[in-house]
Amino acid sequence: MKDLTIGFIGLGLIGGSIARGIKRSRRDVRIMAYMRSRDKLEQAKRDGVVDVILDGIGEEISWCDLVFLCTPVEYNASYLEQIRPLLKPGALVTDVGSTKTDIHETVKRLGMEEVFVGGHPMAGSEKTGYENSTDHLLENAYYMITPTEKSTPEQIGRIRRVALSIGAIPMVTDYRQHDFSVAAVSHLPHLVASSLVNLVRDNDNEEELMRTIAAGGFKDITRIASSSPVMWEQICMTNTENIKVLLRRYIQSLETIYEELDRRDGSSIHRLFEESGAYRNTFSSHSRGPVAPDYSFTVDIVDEPGSISTLAVLLASKGINIKNIGINHSREEGEGALRISFYNQDSETRAYELLKKYNYTLIK
Ligand SMILES: NC(=O)C1=CN([C@@H]2O[C@H](COP(=O)(O)OP(=O)(O)OC[C@H]3O[C@@H](n4cnc5c(N)ncnc54)[C@H](O)[C@@H]3O)[C@@H](O)[C@H]2O)C=CC1
Numbered sequence: 001m002k003d004l005t006i007g008f009i010g011l012g013l014i015g016g017s018i019a020r021g022i023k024r025s026r027r028d029v030r031i032m033a034y035m036r037s038r039d040k041l042e043q044a045k046r047d048g049v050v051d052v053i054l055d056g057i058g059e060e061i062s063w064c065d066l067v068f069l070c071t072p073v074e075y076n077a078s079y080l081e082q083i084r085p086l087l088k089p090g091a092l093v094t095d096v097g098s099t100k101t102d103i104h105e106t107v108k109r110l111g112m113e114e115v116f117v118g119g120h121p122m123a124g125s126e127k128t129g130y131e132n133s134t135d136h137l138l139e140n141a142y143y144m145i146t147p148t149e150k151s152t153p154e155q156i157g158r159i160r161r162v163a164l165s166i167g168a169i170p171m172v173t174d175y176r177q178h179d180f181s182v183a184a185v186s187h188l189p190h191l192v193a194s195s196l197v198n199l200v201r202d203n204d205n206e207e208e209l210m211r212t213i214a215a216g217g218f219k220d221i222t223r224i225a226s227s228s229p230v231m232w233e234q235i236c237m238t239n240t241e242n243i244k245v246l247l248r249r250y251i252q253s254l255e256t257i258y259e260e261l262d263r264r265d266g267s268s269i270h271r272l273f274e275e276s277g278a279y280r281n282t283f284s285s286h287s288r289g290p291v292a293p294d295y296s297f298t299v300d301i302v303d304e305p306g307s308i309s310t311l312a313v314l315l316a317s318k319g320i321n322i323k324n325i326g327i328n329h330s331r332e333e334g335e336g337a338l339r340i341s342f343y344n345q346d347s348e349t350r351a352y353e354l355l356k357k358y359n360y361t362l363i364k
């Protein structure tokens with residue numbers, strides 16, 4: 001079956017990025033969307049992302065071959081009941097929620113196992129809203145697909161095809177296994193990042209010295225502390241048991257570190273860094289983990305007017321598009337001063353070779 005009319009309930013960062021990605025690869029698809037902000041829906045229509053604006057959950061849902069639920073996880077589950085009587089025969093419902101057990105249980109309770117296949121793209125950012133969505137946000141990211149016991153291969157194939165059409169990598173998994181895994185690689189890290197940021201706030205002095213000097217390492221591991229509180233509260237409230245199991249183990253590992261420091265056991269501390277480094281280095285730098293792939297390097301440039309534009313013109317002359325360019329004021333990475341990122345591996349490699357040829361000092 002071809003999904004020619006696709007409905008979105010929620011068109012924020014993820015819904016908007018999926019809709020944009022679909023429109024980029026399949027112009028024949030008609031996209032209908034509902035979200036609470038009418039202004040943003042009208043913007044999406046002007047952008048050519050949305051064809052039909054929905055004012056609420058009404059009979060237009062029966063025009064959809066596929067419905068995407070893209071609101072915070074608890075709201076997604078609550079929309080199921082509203083859309084159930086409106087679905088046409090053969091229509092399929094999917095979601096993008098970060099937790100899956102809760103929605104699968106609601107699906108079972110509502111007798112919707114024959115019309116639902118769960119989904120979760122493993123990429124995103126700490127930003128929210130349609131205004132931050134892009135057609136390439138989910139490129140090269142794993143797209144987890146969680147079937148019900150009654151999902152057919154044809155239905156799973158339809159979600160697979162959507163994932164592939166936006167450049168993501170589909171991976172089918174059991175929803176319980178999914179929730180335990182994301183508790184470890186996504187949910188617990190968000191709690192740790194937020195509690196670490198609050199620890200600094202609570203221990204800083206009046207001049208806020210800690211906040212002022214917080215460097216790259218601290219910022220790297222706490223970026224996700226700026227994520228949406230509504231979304232993350234709902235994630236924690238729907239994957240609580242898995243998070244608690246892993247949090248307990250994590251507290252235990254912190255206790256162990258405390259004891260090692262207390263008895264001045266340098267070799268155990270050394271082993272901690274050695275083992276974590278060895279394991280961390282097995283993660284590909286372009287791995288398609290929860291964080292979108294990063295195709296970037298640092299360039300050491302002289303601090304004088306025009307040096308950035310010279311570099312930009314050089315790259316543009318070879319048709320290489322820059323995704324982002326940032327001045328590294330703290331110069332933590334060697335002496336490099338400019339961090340440049342690209343949209344894909346090919347652009348990064350070509351830019352690297354080009355700048356090397358022009359004798360720029362580059363740091364990967
Ligand atoms: N932000 C991320 O990095 C990722 C988020 N997700 C999941 O995607 C889903 C959406 O997250 P984002 O797009 O990041 O959030 P967002 O805040 O950017 O977008 C949420 C959308 O839902 C709408 N919305 C919120 N409450 C609503 C309600 N009660 N009724 C109708 N619409 C409502 C908002 O207007 C907005 O359009 C969540 O379930 C989240 O778990 C999945 C992967 C990554």
Ligand SMILES: O=C(O)C(=O)Cc1ccc(O)cc1
Pocket residue numbers: 097098121122123124125126186224290291292
């Ligand atoms: O890089 C980040 O900010 C993320 O951690 C993105 C993210 C957030 C929520 C998800 O369910 C999956 C990925």
